[in-house]
Amino acid sequence: MDAPRVAQLSADCTAVELDGRVSVFNPGTQTVHTLSASATAVWRQLEEPVDLVVATQEVARHYAVPVDEIRADVAAVVRTLIEAGLVSEDGRGTP
Amino acid sequence: MIVQRRALGVDVAIRVEDRCFAATLDHLLGDLGATGSSSTSGYEVTVSGYGPWAVRTPERVREALTEEGALTHVLSAVNLSAVTDTPFLALHAAVVSRGGQSLVVPARSGSGKSTLTACLLKQGWRYVSDEALALDWTTGELVGYPRPLALSPWSLAAVEATGGIPADGETLLRAGDLGAGVDRTPGPVRQVVLLERSRDEADTGVTVVDRNDALVELLSRGFTHRHNGGRALILLADLLRRADVLRLNLGHPVKAAARLSDVWEAG
Numbered sequence: 001m002d003a004p005r006v007a008q009l010s011a012d013c014t015a016v017e018l019d020g021r022v023s024v025f026n027p028g029t030q031t032v033h034t035l036s037a038s039a040t041a042v043w044r045q046l047e048e049p050v051d052l053v054v055a056t057q058e059v060a061r062h063y064a065v066p067v068d069e070i071r072a073d074v075a076a077v078v079r080t081l082i083e084a085g086l087v088s089e090d091g092r093g094t095p
Numbered sequence: 096m097i098v099q100r101r102a103l104g105v106d107v108a109i110r111v112e113d114r115c116f117a118a119t120l121d122h123l124l125g126d127l128g129a130t131g132s133s134s135t136s137g138y139e140v141t142v143s144g145y146g147p148w149a150v151r152t153p154e155r156v157r158e159a160l161t162e163e164g165a166l167t168h169v170l171s172a173v174n175l176s177a178v179t180d181t182p183f184l185a186l187h188a189a190v191v192s193r194g195g196q197s198l199v200v201p202a203r204s205g206s207g208k209s210t211l212t213a214c215l216l217k218q219g220w221r222y223v224s225d226e227a228l229a230l231d232w233t234t235g236e237l238v239g240y241p242r243p244l245a246l247s248p249w250s251l252a253a254v255e256a257t258g259g260i261p262a263d264g265e266t267l268l269r270a271g272d273l274g275a276g277v278d279r280t281p282g283p284v285r286q287v288v289l290l291e292r293s294r295d296e297a298d299t300g301v302t303v304v305d306r307n308d309a310l311v312e313l314l315s316r317g318f319t320h321r322h323n324g325g326r327a328l329i330l331l332a333d334l335l336r337r338a339d340v341l342r343l344n345l346g347h348p349v350k351a352a353a354r355l356s357d358v359w360e361a362g
Contacts, residue, residue, distance in 0.1 A: 014325030016332035018306040025328045030321055032314050032328060034307050 007078055007089045008049040015043075026085045033084055038063075042077045046087055052078060100127040102177035103185060103229055103240045106137030109169060113145045116162060120169060123260060126222070126241035126269055126277045138176040140169055152176075167263040174226065174242060178318040183229040183238050184327050187316035190223035190237070191215045192278045193359065196285040197237060199228050199338075201309070201316045206290055207345050210250040213268070214352035216275035217254060223281045227318065235330045239279035243267040253348055284338045286362070287313075288355065293344040299354040300344040309340040 009015070014025045022043050023034040035043055041062050045055035056074045060067040081087040096117040098109040107130070111117035130137070141151040148165035150157045152172045159165035178185050188201040189208040198220070202208040212225040224240040231238060245265040246254065256273055259266040270277050287309045293299075313331050314320060320327035339362065345351050 014328050016310075016328050018310060018332055018335055021305075021307050023307060023310055023328060023332070025324045027324055030324055032311070032324070034311055 005053075005089075006049055006051050007046055007055075007082065007087050009043070009046050010086055010088050013086050024086050028085050031084075033086060038073070039077050039081070042074055043081070046078075046081075098124060099130045100124045100173075101130050102127050102173055102242065103181035103227060103238065104183055105177050105180045106130040107140070107173050107176065108137060109140045109142065109173070111142045113142070113148070116142060116148070116165065119162075119166065119260060123166075123170070123243045123267055123269065124173075126243075126271075128279055138173070138180065140172055142169060163262045166260070166267070167265075170243065170245075170262070170267070177240065177242075178227055181227075181229065181319060182232075184232055184320060184322075184330060185227045185229045185240075185318040186313050186320065187226070187318060188228035188313070189225045190228050190239075190281060191220040192223055192281040193220050195282040197223060197281045197283065198286045198288065198355070198359065199284050200288045200290060201228065201312045202290050203316065207292070207348060208290065209244050209246060210253060210348045211290075211345065211352055213244055213246060213250065213254045213256060213273055214348045215355065216270055216273040217256070218352050218356050219275075220356075221276045221278040221281075222270035222273075223278050228313070230330055230334070232323065232326060232330070235333055237281040237284070239277070239281055241270060241277045241279065243269055244273075250348070284334050286355075286359065287335065287338050287340045289340070289342045290345045291342055293346045295344075296347040297350065298344045298346040299351045301354060301358055302342050304340050304342045306335040306338075306340050308342075309335055309338075 012027055015022050022040045025032050041059050045058050056071050059074055060070050096111050096114055098120045100107050143149045148159045150168040157168045188199050189212040190199050200208050209225040216222050222241050225244050227240045229238040245267055251266050258272045259268040289312055
């Protein structure tokens, strides 16, 4: 499956942050998802529509690791968030 | 005779033919508030007969051969109506208060939270509820639901409680039976305690845990959170940001309650 190129938070979800982790309520599925610390780092990059190349660079900077090391992980997190309905995508491609 | 109470914001009217049975109900539900002035609608229960009894609710009719059984049917119906029809955000939890602040123990039925609550009441805490943490959807303020506590014979012995009214294998107690007062308008939550059952009765270890653990636990115990899940999430996150979240190994409930009281005083 191709990773999305541009993604943003779904407008109808509600998110809160506690102890450095984000929990998100999806009204469509009536479920709450508590994100891991690393998924929270990705989530923070998606508050505005963002190119995932840029988002990946920001997360890499946050964790002080090379972009190549985390590119696949960021793409996987974004795919998971999209599948859970917490993030919407615009365009497709490889970040 | 009609016994009228407000349970979690739901006006309840219980029409009872047997005056002795009515007096028992009136006593047991005495810690709940009075009904509103315009309480023409609400939840109605009718208890007819002098033995056997028929307990009629909008949902069904249940027969009871004993007064204890009838009492159980009535209280179950009132509680079910309260937690499903309440206008508040309600979650399955015990709540007690001390010094104008509240302690919340979210837990499922059978987890030992009512026994722990009874022990806390005997140690000077005020009773808010052994059933529901209830929050105003707008302000987030707590609302009391001091229904009678139902303790098993084992719990009754552990708590060293006397008195109460028997009902189907349990004993029903009011806060006053445990020497405690009632808090219908409790203050803000200072501690949320997650229970971990321990086989070692002496084990009452307390550890600080991530607030997200409490958020997940509270939401998994929700009665009415689905009415507005997003708002429920915001209210609970606000509550948890101001609270300490602890995990308690629930060994013997008296020792566990003493441990919680010590931690509270030390905090």
